[in-house]
Amino acid sequence: MRMLLCELNRIHSHLIFLGTAALELGAVSMFWYCFRERELIMDLYEMVTGQRMHTRYFQIGGLAEDIPEGFYPQCREFVEWMPHALNDYRTLLDRNKIWLERTKGVGLLSADDAIALGQTGPILRASGVDWDLRRDQPYLAYANVDFQVPVYPEGDVYARYRVRVDEMRESTRIVDQCLRRLERLKGQPWITDDRKVVLPPREELHTSMESLIHHFKIVTEGFRVPEGEVYVPIESPRGEQGCYLVSDGGPKPWRVHFRAPSFVALEATATCTHDALVADLIAIVGSLDAVMGDTDR
Amino acid sequence: MNYTALPGFVEQKESFGETTITIDAAHIRTACAYAREELGFEMLVDLVATDYLGWGSKGVSGYIATASGRDINFPSTQGLQTLPAVKPKRFSVSYHLLALRQPPVRVRLQCWLDDGDELPSVISVWPTADWHERETYDMLGITFDGHPHMRRLLMEDDWDGHPLRKDYPIGGEPVRFSDAE
Amino acid sequence: MADEPKRLRDYGLQSERLLWPTKGPSHFEQEMSADELEHALGLTTLEKAVRWAQTKSMWPDTFGLACCAIEMMSIVSSRYDIARFGMEAFRSSPRQADLLIVSGRVAHKMAAPLRQIYDQMLEPKWVIAMGACASSGGMFNNYTILQGVDRIVPVDIYVPFCPPRPEALMEGIIRLHEAHQAGLPPAYERKQAAAG
Known part of the structure; x- marks a missing residue:
């Protein structure tokens, strides 16, 4: 799905x-x-x-x-x-x-x-x-x-x-x-039934103590991510969209950095426009499909 | 793959299925050139710097008791269960390299810097580093030696400070009825 | 009162008697003296006609900033078809536009160009703050985002949500039309009046 x-x-x-x-x-x-x-x-x-x-x-x-x-x-x-x-x-x-x-x-x-x-x-x-x-x-x-x-x-x-x-x-x-x-x-x-990362269903809260604790922990704090750094790339419509994440072992990330494909694509404009007319600039930037919201993140 | 031949090689680490190689900061340009020419990493996918100021200073808290204490009276505290490993210097700069072959190989070259240190620019190896390095300069104030135009990229030209440093105030307005007020 | 507009009678004209000299005063005129009728009809309908014309061809400026810009584009597209309200002509030049739709968050860096574009627009001009970010800074309470576009330009209509559905934006536009037809002055005039 x-x-x-x-x-x-x-x-x-x-x-x-x-x-x-x-x-x-x-x-x-x-x-x-x-x-x-x-x-x-x-x-x-x-x-x-x-x-x-x-x-x-x-x-x-x-x-x-x-x-x-x-x-x-x-x-x-x-x-x-x-x-x-x-x-x-x-x-x-x-x-x-x-x-x-x-x-x-x-x-x-x-x-x-x-x-x-x-x-x-x-x-x-x-x-x-x-x-x-x-x-x-x-x-x-x-x-x-x-x-x-x-x-x-x-x-x-x-x-x-x-x-x-x-x-x-x-x-x-x-x-x-x-x-x-x-x-x-x-x-x-x-969805998985691992209660360390996923909220338990509502009706369980009234019957199970563990569910209540898990619910409380996830809502107030989130779950803890092991310490370390990862870079996960996927193929987004515009190219490789990467996410670099540094965790210090707590529930909030220490550093998140997205590798934005538009940022890199826009950089290629200068090379593409070599020997091109000014009017072609529109076609070129359009074809690189750079989205500004992605570029400046 | 054996990476020990990289110039300035310090150590190699495997974690979460990824290879991280620490490189001496002064040798990063030759190391990148070597990785590109000899090891076949054609593409610099990403260049990202991280500020580790205050790393691990939140202390240990939560429901697990450790030697350095715990805080069970404040449940939503963002403290850690264990103190993270100490980082050698304040900034890390990571170069994510990719080799376009089957299966693809990815490697992270990492070097460590203190505030005010300069890093050799890798534009001569990969032209794409141009904007990445400018962004890094803009956001974290790391200067790259040999970059042709080390100017701000995202923020205004006359902006004060470097926003992604941990000692930069987040700014904005106080939100009413929140902790910050 | 020097400013009071002259009536037709002052020019020696007897309004509708010109067209139909033999006609006597109508019931309506008898109830409401002829002078008042002239005053009411002549002036207000002209103003209303201008307002009506303005609302039916309120040309927006293409000023897409973020995700909301995509939804702004889709109100022009075939399903929502803003042409029904005479607004399909998105003008790239602020001098030809009447309505500035601030679609998305405004960074401090963008604030100066935004204000410049607003200043270049000809009066009467209107501003719609589209989405939570343009209205109040949204979730970005930090160093780089302007906390609400009303800090730099007077805003007529705020459209909430993130991003607003095209229907919501159209509702905002229609409200703006209604307000204008009802005689509510644009926000910059109200602001000036409030400031004295």
């Missing part, structure tokens, strides 16, 4: 990229279409978590709630619809002369440069480096699903667009596979 939501989020992120990048190059209708599908994803999110953005559903140990009734059919509907939507996008853009002129051969980034600049995710794959943490360093259940990693060697804005559209298609496939598996797992517990 976490993986399913991660992939939905990936589609959502790429949709916003596609919508806004095309909008910036003058293709306004792409924006409407992409946001139409985005609203479908937002509906699913709202159904599961109760909120559109800033959801809090993943939890240490599992999920915060059970998957609600009606999620499966609606998600299935979305999975069936999404490939058609992707075809729509490609019909709109693939032979669009303006789009091709503005994107092909613009913002070139060679594979060596991309690696030296620490680029990850779609930007690296659009430069011809076959690298995806979901496949190469699997987390969650990515080892158990079947998906392709799209790679384009050109390294221009157009290749980045192609990579993202293909990734949306692959993500839809992953969502589909997750759905099939989840439907078989209906009725299973959605």
